[in-house]
Amino acid sequence: xxxxxxxxxxxDLNLFKxxxxxxxxxxxxxxxxxxxxxxxxxxxxxxxxxxxxxxxGIGLVLLSGYAGQTSIGHAAFxxxxxxxxxxxxKFGVPIYIYLPAAGLLTGLVGWLVGLxxxxxxxxxxxxxxFAFALIVxxxxxxxxxxxxxxxxxxxxxxxxxxxRLGEWGLYYLCIGVTVFVIVIAVNVIRSPTGRAFLAxxxxxxxxxxMGVDSARYKxFAFALSAGMTxxxxxxxAHKLSFISPEMFTLALSIEFVMxxxxxxxxxxxxxxxxxxxxxxxxxxLVFVKDKLPALIGAITGSAMAQDKASVLLAAPGVKSLIFxxxxxxxxxxxxxxxxxxxxxxxxxxxxxxxxKPATFRRQKMYxxxxxxx
Amino acid sequence: MTYFALxxxxxxxxxxxxxxxxxxxxxxxxxxxxxxxxxxxxTTLFNLISRLYNVTTGRIVFKDEEITQLNAQxxxxxxxxxxxxxxxxxxxxxxxxxLLVGRHRHSTTRFWxxxxxxxxxxxxxxxxxxxxxxxxxxxRLQRYRDTLIAGLPYGVRKVVEVGRALSIGPEVLxxxxxxxxxxxxxxxxxxxxxxxxxxxxxxxxxxxxxxMSLVSRVSDRVLALNYGRIMAMGTAQEVQxxxxxxxxxxxx
Numbered sequence: 001x002x003x004x005x006x007x008x009x010x011x012d013l014n015l016f017k018x019x020x021x022x023x024x025x026x027x028x029x030x031x032x033x034x035x036x037x038x039x040x041x042x043x044x045x046x047x048x049x050x051x052x053x054x055x056x057g058i059g060l061v062l063l064s065g066y067a068g069q070t071s072i073g074h075a076a077f078x079x080x081x082x083x084x085x086x087x088x089x090k091f092g093v094p095i096y097i098y099l100p101a102a103g104l105l106t107g108l109v110g111w112l113v114g115l116x117x118x119x120x121x122x123x124x125x126x127x128x129x130f131a132f133a134l135i136v137x138x139x140x141x142x143x144x145x146x147x148x149x150x151x152x153x154x155x156x157x158x159x160x161x162x163x164r165l166g167e168w169g170l171y172y173l174c175i176g177v178t179v180f181v182i183v184i185a186v187n188v189i190r191s192p193t194g195r196a197f198l199a200x201x202x203x204x205x206x207x208x209x210m211g212v213d214s215a216r217y218k219x220f221a222f223a224l225s226a227g228m229t230x231x232x233x234x235x236x237a238h239k240l241s242f243i244s245p246e247m248f249t250l251a252l253s254i255e256f257v258m259x260x261x262x263x264x265x266x267x268x269x270x271x272x273x274x275x276x277x278x279x280x281x282x283x284x285l286v287f288v289k290d291k292l293p294a295l296i297g298a299i300t301g302s303a304m305a306q307d308k309a310s311v312l313l314a315a316p317g318v319k320s321l322i323f324x325x326x327x328x329x330x331x332x333x334x335x336x337x338x339x340x341x342x343x344x345x346x347x348x349x350x351x352x353x354x355x356k357p358a359t360f361r362r363q364k365m366y367x368x369x370x371x372x373x
Numbered sequence: 374m375t376y377f378a379l380x381x382x383x384x385x386x387x388x389x390x391x392x393x394x395x396x397x398x399x400x401x402x403x404x405x406x407x408x409x410x411x412x413x414x415x416t417t418l419f420n421l422i423s424r425l426y427n428v429t430t431g432r433i434v435f436k437d438e439e440i441t442q443l444n445a446q447x448x449x450x451x452x453x454x455x456x457x458x459x460x461x462x463x464x465x466x467x468x469x470x471x472l473l474v475g476r477h478r479h480s481t482t483r484f485w486x487x488x489x490x491x492x493x494x495x496x497x498x499x500x501x502x503x504x505x506x507x508x509x510x511x512x513r514l515q516r517y518r519d520t521l522i523a524g525l526p527y528g529v530r531k532v533v534e535v536g537r538a539l540s541i542g543p544e545v546l547x548x549x550x551x552x553x554x555x556x557x558x559x560x561x562x563x564x565x566x567x568x569x570x571x572x573x574x575x576x577x578x579x580x581x582x583x584x585m586s587l588v589s590r591v592s593d594r595v596l597a598l599n600y601g602r603i604m605a606m607g608t609a610q611e612v613q614x615x616x617x618x619x620x621x622x623x624x625x
Contacts, residue, residue: 009499009502009503009506013495187487187488191490192476192498192501195474198466198470201465202463203461206457206462208425208445209423209449209461210474210475210478211446211447211477211478211541212446212474
């Protein structure tokens, strides 16, 4: 068993808690940087999507996991970032200007969306953010001078100092932005701002009595989360090189929420794991769709069963059904998500042979009062 | 100079006057206890002081400043801390983080400084940890430093809440039923802490409490409340033997 020995207050404040984690994250980063030399363009673009989803996931983890505010409108923030990038690139603005600008603009919009959050809780807030997403979707379709309406618009490739950013360039840009966003998130979590977030999440009444300005921190959580999503939006636009309003629908927002439910709601590592899962699930489903009917046919030995299975799997909505089942599965059996599972496996090895499942069992409290609401 | 005073404070919820024309003064360094049957308006009074509720009429004054118009988060900034009857800790955070939230009013860093965790933020954080560590030592909470609140027993949570309030560095501490749910031993330890917080740290204490042995052990003065009105005020002995108080508790 390993024990952590504290020798000073500084230890808890470091970006990396142990030398081992410096090593393991360093290796991960090296592997990611080396990937283009080894992997083909299909896998490279999958990794880019994972990184983009990770950024959005981290934004949502801060908002939902730490600050306790729900949002099912994050596709709108992604859209704002994406359309900002598309328009800026159209006028030949270099990416190192419009990337931060898009982040700031989306952050500002997020701050505005955060204002109703001061009066709304839980499901009502979720509905408000959903309404916001619908409004943005509508604006994207109608404001044709800027967005080119439902026809969508091409996104010019990003350029840095006159050089076009190719596939590799975009890949490394994604890694850079992801690392930046993760560092910002860790900084927030280890600073007074992050503590104010979790205070608001667990008991707003107590937080206010401790001097936490709830309005300020709630809107700030929204701004921060939206800003990160805006950055992801820029990358998303360049990755797809064509954007149109029907890409930024409720379905995408739900996918983002799924990232953090599957990954683990209050964990940055969970956001990354959830993003990997969400990107992998599509190719996996395609694979299953292709192979499963043949397998069923082989096992049952009847061509009719094979046909039935392929018709069933090809039916519209199967993907949504499977997504829904996955969410339900995680909420019931692993509320702490993939990260929770990872922690359990790690603890099992660390504590071997003394692991007890009760370590992770949460005590339920029924005393929370609703006073002061 | 008025240190802490309620002047003719009332609050009305629809047709119900939960607190009705209550006035009293608390001197600096005093332990002032409010007792009364269930529904007497004791906690409502605390919620009025900590500005979770708005007064309908009257004023609350702290150090010659009317605090009735401040909002809840400014109250902590004035040095008034509180605990809650039913424990309002941050359940999914560690004990250490809970106490550190108490230090919130002392942090002067801005959002963007926090975002980049500038050296100033780090220096302040170390300072907060020093301060919180002292509170932990005072209440002997060190062994629970990294335990999630959700995993702590009830008695410990009660102490953690006092610790969190102390982390604010308060001048006035509002304790809402500090002994409810505690066993005899824990209650007597709580009494010692209350006395020590008062004597050693020089903090003025306002307390709502039902346990009369605790009340008479620590209180300088006691106020008895019933149906939002003052029934009696004086030493624990005087209030306990006041005929109205006896009638209210036992039923005349």
